[in-house]
Amino acid sequence: MSHETPSARRPGRPRSATADRAILDAARAAIAESGWAGVTLGGVAARAGVAKTTLYRRWPGKNELVLDAxxxxxxxxxxxxxxxxxxxxxxxxxxxxxxxxxxxxxxxxxxxxxxxxxxxxxxxxxxxxxxxxxxxxxxxxxxxxxxxxxxxxxxxxxxxxxxxxxxxxxxxxxxxxxxxxxxxxxxxxxxxxxxxxxxxxxxxxxxxxxxxxxxx
Amino acid sequence: MSHETPSARRPGRPRSATADRAILDAARAAIAESGWAGVTLGGVAARAGVAKTTLYRRWPGKNELVLDAxxxxxxxxxxxxxxxxxxxxxxxxxxxxxxxxxxxxxxxxxxxxxxxxxxxxxxxxxxxxxxxxxxxxxxxxxxxxxxxxxxxxxxxxxxxxxxxxxxxxxxxxxxxxxxxxxxxxxxxxxxxxxxxxxxxxxxxxxxxxxxxxxxx
DNA sequence: GGGTTACGCTACGGCCCGTAGCGTAAGTCA
DNA sequence: TGACTTACGCTACGGGCCGTAGCGTAACCC
CATH class of the missing domain: 1.10.357.10 (Tetracycline Repressor, domain 2)
Structure with missing residues (x-):
């Protein structure tokens, strides 16, 4: 979303675009279900089928994640x-x-x-x-x-x-x-x-x- | 603020009006210092020189306290x-x-x-x-x-x-x-x-x- | 293959929440 | 004065979530 598009392909394993979408979808779902207070990064990660650490590798915190979502x-x-x-x-x-x-x-x-x-x-x-x-x-x-x-x-x-x-x-x-x-x-x-x-x-x-x- | 004024004086120890003002002042100060995220009920209580339980006896939660403040x-x-x-x-x-x-x-x-x-x-x-x-x-x-x-x-x-x-x-x-x-x-x-x-x-x-x- | 980066998993310290329990203080009423 | 009622301060606790560290594994480039 607001991440840099790797114009020059870097070495190493690329980030999973699937995970990106899964996380944002999970975040939207969590928002719809329980509102702001109900969104926990742990919960979003679990719902997206992704490790919590993966989430922290991409977004600084809850605010930025929800904003992107x-x-x-x-x-x-x-x-x-x-x-x-x-x-x-x-x-x-x-x-x-x-x-x-x-x-x-x-x-x-x-x-x-x-x-x-x-x-x-x-x-x-x-x-x-x-x-x-x-x-x-x-x-x-x-x-x-x-x-x-x-x-x-x-x-x-x-x-x-x-x-x-x-x-x-x-x-x-x-x-x-x-x-x-x-x-x-x-x-x-x-x-x-x-x-x-x-x-x-x-x-x-x-x-x-x-x-x-x-x-x- | 939005509490009932005890038109008919009830028995027992009355609520301290001093504490009420101290708590609201402390809440305002905490907001000014660290914003919403920085306001913790424990912190407000300590700053107001009041037990945390006293705070919970008067306001249901953080939202209501800050609103009154x-x-x-x-x-x-x-x-x-x-x-x-x-x-x-x-x-x-x-x-x-x-x-x-x-x-x-x-x-x-x-x-x-x-x-x-x-x-x-x-x-x-x-x-x-x-x-x-x-x-x-x-x-x-x-x-x-x-x-x-x-x-x-x-x-x-x-x-x-x-x-x-x-x-x-x-x-x-x-x-x-x-x-x-x-x-x-x-x-x-x-x-x-x-x-x-x-x-x-x-x-x-x-x-x-x-x-x-x-x-x- | 070697190098590099991302991923999943587990575990952890830390902070804060909200409540329970108890002894004490401050009032009212007889 | 003494019984009664309510508020207060204090301590302690279980529980949840945060954000990070460490490790082994997976994916991609040269």
């Missing part, structure tokens, strides 16, 4: 073209909420985020394997919206990047907060209302007559 | 009146980000949320001691904005409640996500842009000509 989940997100930005956002929001429908998956994700709060290396790992990997959705949506004329073009690249980050934080943050802290479901109605709020607000934000766009 | 932090949030909804939102966003400036505080909060994902009792505890206790800020802001004429009045109470929940999720979610997942600071410029996005979007959302407000 979760990262793939988000790769299934797609931005369909419904003809309007709001509809597209609504669709992606529902997809995202669907991925986190399982409470234990939510728990595992949050736990990793929690550890990241005081672990810079883990934070970087998250940034690479989840955030950066999904940010293309935001860029894609913006391009479409600008082509449609729904959103004005940003004055410069820096402003465009700031707005993309903002959109990402607002979407992912709102959905996570609703599911996890408020503990209420993301329904179609909620997604529609949220998409309206976001797209209207975004139009105002990008509008040059909107506010002072003082850079950070 | 964190809940007070949010009570300092205030909604100042700057004359415009956007400015008020901006102010509160900066306050909120300020509370979470300390990475270890963020970690402790996130860890509690993570556990809550698969612990309904803890979820309820969070809902009561944090979410419900701070939601008055949203209601207050809405009332002011409607008095000022910045926002239209909602058609009915249910719609008003839905919007309030939405605002809460968007604000808290976006700030948390930016600080924790994106790992970028909440600057004054970011807060201003976010406040613009939210207030403009909210105006569109509440606008009767906005979209179909199909209830959930």
């Amino acid at each position: 979760l990262a793939d989940l988000f790769d299934s997100l797609r931005l369909p073209d419904h003809g309007s930005l709001a509809r597209d956002v609504e669709d992606v929001v529902l997809q995202f909420a669907g991925l986190l429908r399982e409470p234990r998956t939510r728990g595992a994700l949050m736990a990793v985020l929690a550890e990241a709060a005081h672990d810079a290396a883990l934070r970087e790992r998250i940034r690479v394997s989840i955030v950066a990997r999904q940010k293309h959705l935001v860029r894609q949506g913006r391009e479409r919206a600008q082509t449609r004329g729904e959103l004005p073009a940003e004055p410069d690249a820096a402003a465009a990047e700031r707005n993309a980050d903002m959109v990402f934080d607002v979407i992912a943050g709102a959905v996570l907060h609703r599911l996890l802290v408020s503990a209420e479901p993301v329904t179609a109605a909620w997604a529609a209302a949220f998409a309206t709020l976001l797209t209207r607000g975004l139009a105002a934000l990008t509008d040059p007559a909107g506010q002072d766009p003082a850079a950070q | 964190l809940a007070d932090l949010f009570d300092s949030l205030r909604l100042p009146d700057h004359g415009s909804l956007a400015r008020d939102v901006e102010d509160v966003v900066l306050q909120f980000a300020g509370l979470l400036r300390e990475p270890r505080t963020r970690g402790a909060l996130m860890a509690v949320l993570a556990e809550a994902a698969h612990d309904a009792a803890l979820r309820e505890r969070i809902r009561v001691s944090i979410v419900a206790r701070q939601k008055h800020l949203v209601r207050q802001g809405r009332e002011r904005a409607q008095t000022r004429g910045e926002l239209p009045a909602e058609p009915d109470a249910a719609a008003a409640e839905r919007n309030a929940d939405m605002v809460f999720d968007v604000i808290a979610g976006a700030v948390l996500h930016r600080l924790l997942v994106s790992a970028e600071p909440v600057t004054a410029a970011w807060a201003a842009a976010f406040a613009t996005l939210l207030t403009r979007g909210l105006a569109a959302l509440t606008d009767p000509a906005g979209q179909d407000p199909a209830a959930q």
